[in-house]
Amino acid sequence: MAVKINGRSLRKSLKEYARGIAGGLLFSFPLLYTMEVWWAGFVAEPQDLLVLVIVTYLLLLGYNKFAGMHPDASWPSVFIDSIEEMGIGLLISFVVLLMLNRIQLSGMMIDELMGKLIIEAMAVSIGVSIGTAQLGAEAYEEKKERDNERPSLRDSKRALFVLGLCGAIVIGGNAAPTEEIVMIALEASPDHVFAMALGSLLLSIIVVYFSDFRGTSGLSSKNLVYNMTFDTCLSYLTALGASAFILWFFGRFDGVSFWVGFSQVIVLGVLASLGASAGRLLIK
Template sequence: MKHLLEEEKKINCRPVRKSLKEYARGIAGGLLFSFPLLFTMEVWWAGFMATPMQLLLLVVVTYVLLLGYNRYAGLRADTSWRTIIIDSVEEMGIGILISFLVLLMLNRIQFHDMALEEIMGKTIIEAMVVSIGVSIGTAQLGVSSEDDESRPEEETNDASGTKWSLDMGLVVLAFCGAIIVGGNVAPTEEVVMLAVEAEAIHLLVMALASLFISVVVVFFSDFKGSVEKAPDNLVYGLIVDTCVSYVVALAASAFSLWFFGRFDGVSFDVAVAECIVLGVLASLGASAGRLLIR
């Protein structure tokens, strides 16, 4: 209880300048990761066609992802769940505001011609990806030395006792990365066209390329957060980590394609092909996203 009170006091006493910098980073991240979607016609149509239940499901899924990201990567390991919940709500609110203002600027929201349901649908669909970008931007675009120094040493010393938490964090971050990257392409007709026209050999090559991308990014890219496995664990680590990343990428692809109606009126084979096609991009996002927790 004392720890929570001290943390709450620190949050309440946070300088206005620091808060403004965090908001600025969040806005920059939101725009950086979501501008392609904000300029995509298929997403505008999805906002017009989406049902209230679909929008509610999207909000819930996005909020869970924000909670997961802030728990495992966006905030310090000793941050309370109360702070994580509040920050996630703030990020979603900023995402909604950014989406509304950008769509208004682009003349995609017209109060005299559109029903309230259509305006809300467009804004909510766009805002969900924007809010994930806001969360990433706040945490990653400008980490100060003060933030680095405030990380407790026991965070690294107790790693062996939190393996399950670490694995869950990897899955959550991989899913966030896959949604951010793959979600920009999921609404487009090109995914369906490529899936319909692809032959079995093309799909096999796409799947192998996705696996290869995951291996390169996570193990051999020398990106910040990439890992070097010991020789005796190299093969096992390559197989397990790569398969997890690809499965998460396919799951994110399937969810994105389903939400934007890309499974409507197509056979099961075509739906699977769509997931493999989008999985090439999503696997890149999943692999890069996993590095945020390393």
């Protein structure tokens, strides 16, 4: 009798875990090597870490329900899958940070160790979720057949928002902790900020409607102007919201004027908007 894990065979579960580990490393290695993230873990307050864990878990729930390996699964199964992915993210982060000598098992305060581990693990867990669902050829064929049989949950605006948010955080999160975002914002004039905002909008339109990415072929030409306007605004606002949250978490708004904070959001929004628009097409 085959051993089953969460309703799946042991062999299939091990394959999914392997894809999850690969995805976690693929999408989060830059953060694991970023000094600003280590410092954020050192100074993070417990309530900030709790907020990060809750937001990440909600994001995983949405992703696993709309675009994960088992979109037909019940909510209890989605809850379990999300917890598993966070657990894998914690394990990967612990091993990598220990290997890089960024955490020590002795001589390091527990607050610093847990802060670094949790911040890194939350980013890794999103990569784990994406990798589990996206990196397997067998999984891709199964999902393609299932989507051809009936309308997909991924076609709803709510799903597009969740997938766009995942893409924005994965792409934007790699640059948000760095000093370069602050430097660009401080040196940018209003003309530069306006150009970045306009460029982000144009990039979103190009990616979703004119790039011929996988996932764009089904876009209807009916009401094209309305759909283009709505989808672009939704994608960009999602990117700006994700950018603002990430920058807030890393303390980039502390002690700066409104203009500098606003400029940072627009600067990071260039990357996040690419993640929001391309991500919702590519991580399906």
